[in-house]
Amino acid sequence: MTGVAVGVSLDATGCTVLAKRLDSHAAADPVRLPHGLEGTTWPDAVLETTGRLIGELGEAATHLAAIGVAVPVAVDPRSGRPGSLPPWWPGDLDPAAVLSARLPEVCGPDAPRVLLDRASTLGALAEHIHCFRRAPLVVFVDVSRHVSAGIRTSDRIERGAHGRAGAVGHLVVRPDGRPCWCGNRGCLETYLNIDLMLADARRATRAPHASLAEVAGAAAGGDRSCRRILREGGELLGQALGAVCTVLNPSVIVVGGEVARAGGLFLNPCRAEMDRFTPDAAEVVASTLDDAPATGAMMLGITGHSWLTREARRGTPVTRDTRLESAHGRGGDHA
Numbered sequence: 001m002t003g004v005a006v007g008v009s010l011d012a013t014g015c016t017v018l019a020k021r022l023d024s025h026a027a028a029d030p031v032r033l034p035h036g037l038e039g040t041t042w043p044d045a046v047l048e049t050t051g052r053l054i055g056e057l058g059e060a061a062t063h064l065a066a067i068g069v070a071v072p073v074a075v076d077p078r079s080g081r082p083g084s085l086p087p088w089w090p091g092d093l094d095p096a097a098v099l100s101a102r103l104p105e106v107c108g109p110d111a112p113r114v115l116l117d118r119a120s121t122l123g124a125l126a127e128h129i130h131c132f133r134r135a136p137l138v139v140f141v142d143v144s145r146h147v148s149a150g151i152r153t154s155d156r157i158e159r160g161a162h163g164r165a166g167a168v169g170h171l172v173v174r175p176d177g178r179p180c181w182c183g184n185r186g187c188l189e190t191y192l193n194i195d196l197m198l199a200d201a202r203r204a205t206r207a208p209h210a211s212l213a214e215v216a217g218a219a220a221g222g223d224r225s226c227r228r229i230l231r232e233g234g235e236l237l238g239q240a241l242g243a244v245c246t247v248l249n250p251s252v253i254v255v256g257g258e259v260a261r262a263g264g265l266f267l268n269p270c271r272a273e274m275d276r277f278t279p280d281a282a283e284v285v286a287s288t289l290d291d292a293p294a295t296g297a298m299m300l301g302i303t304g305h306s307w308l309t310r311e312a313r314r315g316t317p318v319t320r321d322t323r324l325e326s327a328h329g330r331g332g333d334h335a
């Protein structure tokens with residue numbers, strides 16, 4: 001296989017674009033852009049960056065061979081479309097369809113199909129293949145504006161009946177607690193998400209912290225408020241991961257998203273609390289990949305056809321082809 005593969009991770013406030021040559025290990029530096037799903041500029045930003053990175057790798061833009069996209073919401077396994085929608089998701093949006101329609105503007109009429117899957121699912125795929133290939137069960141937890149987990153066994157992704165397996169953010173950590181957009185109360189992500197942690201840090205320190213990396217830096221420098229925020233966040237995640245361990249008994253849990261950069265200040269309280277909540281605590285580590293969901297999205301683009309065909313046989317189709325088949329009644333009653 002020749003040409004360049006691209007992986008894109010889209011979240012509410014930004015996106016990450018990765019690109020690598022398929023005939024060597026050459027890869028462009030990861031690009032993080034302040035264009036997310038809350039706005040309308042992300043397609044232009046992703047397309048421009050895709051063309052630019054392919055050029056940096058010495059190829060014409062028409063030599064894009066594969067592209068995958070990670071999105072921070074569940075993907076309906078029947079339709080391949082983003083399914084369960086948090087309130088900030090901008091309506092009936094399918095980023096794969098948006099990019100597929102516009103990719104020929106940059107990469108010509110033979111541009112590849114854009115494949116899409118949930119960020120945490122693709123993160124689990126990437127961590128399993130790149131870092132924990134021998135592990136029988138890997139859970140990747142994405143902690144950002146929401147909290148979501150991808151579950152990867154030695155040979156398949158576990159999605160659940162409706163594609164919503166791994167909704168760790170909706171485990172109840174405070175019965176009768178804060179109302180959640182899902183309709184329940186006291187869900188983990190009403191207490192643990194990046195927006196809340198940053199707001200808490202700004203309020204407590206009166207400093208304009210713009211990222212969790214800044215909060216982690218202040219905590220490492222001894223700021224007690226920032227240390228508390230990371231500790232409490234880690235403890236909350238640890239409670240939820242205790243339940244995950246008890247139910248799934250994973251070999252390793254990889255924590256991704258901005259909180260991963262806080263290291264032990266977040267993960268040590270997480271581990272300690274998890275130990276209190278389960279007799280089968282897994283190893284908990286921070287992701288070491290540049291961007292695990294974007295890496296997984298690139299792998300989805302590269303291996304998509306064979307991998308997804310295999311997944312489709314197991315009843316979890318996410319290809320656009322399969323979606324078309326389903327629309328024409330040939331997709332079967334996947335459950």
Ligand SMILES: [Zn+2]
Binds near residue numbers: 169170180182183187
């Ligand atoms: Zn909820």
